[in-house]
Amino acid sequence: MEAPNPTEVRPGLRERKKQKTRQTIIDAALELFTKQGYEETTIAEIADAAEVSPRTIFAYFPTKEDILFSDTPEIHERFRRALEHRAEGVTALDALRGIIAESLDLGPTELRRKRIVAWDETLKRSERARQAPFEQMMVDAIAKDLGAGPDDIRPQIVAAALIAAFSKLRDRDFAEPSESFSSEQAMAVVDEVIGFVRGGLEAMRRR
Amino acid sequence: MEAPNPTEVRPGLRERKKQKTRQTIIDAALELFTKQGYEETTIAEIADAAEVSPRTIFAYFPTKEDILFSDTPEIHERFRRALEHRAEGVTALDALRGIIAESLDLGPTELRRKRIVAWDETLKRSERARQAPFEQMMVDAIAKDLGAGPDDIRPQIVAAALIAAFSKLRDRDFAEPSESFSSEQAMAVVDEVIGFVRGGLEAMRRR
DNA sequence: AGATAAAGCTGCACTAAATGCAGATTTACG
DNA sequence: CGTAAATCTGCATTTAGTGCAGCTTTATCT
Numbered sequence: 517m518e519a520p521n522p523t524e525v526r527p528g529l530r531e532r533k534k535q536k537t538r539q540t541i542i543d544a545a546l547e548l549f550t551k552q553g554y555e556e557t558t559i560a561e562i563a564d565a566a567e568v569s570p571r572t573i574f575a576y577f578p579t580k581e582d583i584l585f586s587d588t589p590e591i592h593e594r595f596r597r598a599l600e601h602r603a604e605g606v607t608a609l610d611a612l613r614g615i616i617a618e619s620l621d622l623g624p625t626e627l628r629r630k631r632i633v634a635w636d637e638t639l640k641r642s643e644r645a646r647q648a649p650f651e652q653m654m655v656d657a658i659a660k661d662l663g664a665g666p667d668d669i670r671p672q673i674v675a676a677a678l679i680a681a682f683s684k685l686r687d688r689d690f691a692e693p694s695e696s697f698s699s700e701q702a703m704a705v706v707d708e709v710i711g712f713v714r715g716g717l718e719a720m721r722r723r
Numbered sequence: 724m725e726a727p728n729p730t731e732v733r734p735g736l737r738e739r740k741k742q743k744t745r746q747t748i749i750d751a752a753l754e755l756f757t758k759q760g761y762e763e764t765t766i767a768e769i770a771d772a773a774e775v776s777p778r779t780i781f782a783y784f785p786t787k788e789d790i791l792f793s794d795t796p797e798i799h800e801r802f803r804r805a806l807e808h809r810a811e812g813v814t815a816l817d818a819l820r821g822i823i824a825e826s827l828d829l830g831p832t833e834l835r836r837k838r839i840v841a842w843d844e845t846l847k848r849s850e851r852a853r854q855a856p857f858e859q860m861m862v863d864a865i866a867k868d869l870g871a872g873p874d875d876i877r878p879q880i881v882a883a884a885l886i887a888a889f890s891k892l893r894d895r896d897f898a899e900p901s902e903s904f905s906s907e908q909a910m911a912v913v914d915e916v917i918g919f920v921r922g923g924l925e926a927m928r929r930r
Numbered sequence: 931a932g933a934t935a936a937a938g939c940t941g942c943a944c945t946a947a948a949t950g951c952a953g954a955t956t957t958a959c960g
Numbered sequence: 961c962g963t964a965a966a967t968c969t970g971c972a973t974t975t976a977g978t979g980c981a982g983c984t985t986t987a988t989c990t
Contacts, residue, residue: 530937530986558975569940574977641852648848669912672891673884673919680883684876705876708927712880715926716919737957737966765946776969781948 538576538586541566545583546625549632554584554639581642584632587625592650594619599657608657609674613710616682620689620702630690647683651675662717670720674713681709745783745793748773752790753832756839761791761846788849791839794832799857802826806864815864816881820917823889827896827909837897854890858882869924877927881920888916 527535544565548557559580563570577583595615602611622630633639654675658664664671685702734742751772755764766787770777784790802822809818829837840846861882865871871878892909 528987533986534938559977560975571940571942571978572938575939578977580976641849641855644855645848645852648851667895669888669891669916670919672887673916676883676887677880677923680879681876684879688874709876709880712877712923712927716884716923719922719925720915720919735958740957741967766948767946778949778969778971779967782968785948787947 537566537568537572541568541573541576542583542586542625546628546632549584550628554632554636581639584629584639585643585646587623587629588646591619591626592653595650596653599653608654608661609710609713611657612654612678613706616678616685616706617699617703619682620685620699622686622689627690630686634690644683647679651679654678670717674717677709677713677716681706744773744775744779748775748780748783749790749793749832753835753839756791757835761839761843788846791836791846792850792853794830794836795853798826798833799860802857803860806860815861815868816917816920818864819861819885820913823885823892823913824906824910826889827892827906829893829896834897837893841897851890854886858886861885877924880923884916884920884923888913 541562545557545562548561548565559570559573562583563573566573573583577586598615599608599611602608633643655671658674659668659671662668662670685705689702748769752764752769755768755772766777766780769790770780773780780790784793805822806815806818809815840850862878865881866875866878869875869877892912896909
């Protein structure tokens, strides 16, 4: 049944076309969102700009929001991999520090998304809500590190603190387009937060 | 212009009727949500059960979700007041400890809401997102306490940690209806988290 | 290459949330 | 009692999202 694919690198015309269409939809949508706002842009307009039928949009994305947040699954995936495949002796906290450092530099799509989201209260809430699986990932990793049981609250607070720091950094980075952004400065803040978390864990242990 | 109200205690027939209708809608909605699920319940059904027109529902609540979350504004208001009107010398952290303690006991509407939300992923995300103003409130209060500037990240991590603890406790409380719930036990966890936060702040200070 | 299968695209019809508007009804108030 | 204001409601409309069926395009097999 499963015929071995002769060209593993080339995904085939069908798949390539699909990816292209997908990207076209994303580009068209982000451009319209930027120009006239998210709420003010209809699926019909996006379809028109991307030169596909409105029905096709929903074949690619379950909801309008998913067009905007199309890049978040892969971002989460990157985080997941970095957490799973870490060298022996590297704690979850250390691994997270590394990923956060790498992720402070926003990709172009990510930056466009940030700008659109910043304009719409509803979208801000959605973005926040979409971090839940990512946060859960952190909780699990940290729990495993600490050997914590399901009732242990430490992983949750540590993850929450890190997410807060991460969001804050991202927002600040976004506020100043690329002007005074300093990677060292950002990492200094991350290390402050890690220090906070370690201090907190210490305090809980010696209670 | 402003005629002084002769009966300050009695809000007048119109207002009383409005409150009654509002409550009827909420009750009808929560019952239907519980019985058949949130997504499976339409505005038309709620209107029918509450004996008002569908259009009237939207005169009372901007969205279907707002019926479900109708009690959250007053909860946030309670928190806000407790944070603002606290005795001299009581820190924001102390005040928050108190409010969290008081709020662990869920009201009947709150409990019904929790049960409905627990069944629906989308609603979980919404609930989480709706905590944003509450979190901001915490951030502001803590920032004022610490004399922190806008770039100081400490208020955000402290607030995030507290929210996480709060949510965790609430969820656990919800999981066990009222059986093995112990107020002392819950407060012990809260104090653990407060200890964590204090330890974290300590660690940041002596960095 | 040509036939056949599978995947993808699109139009059509439909549901449900949400909004604007205007007329009818109810409450408030002099 | 009569008038003004608030409220309720029906109607029409917009938009997101879904199911389905037919058509087109790509893949596969001989």
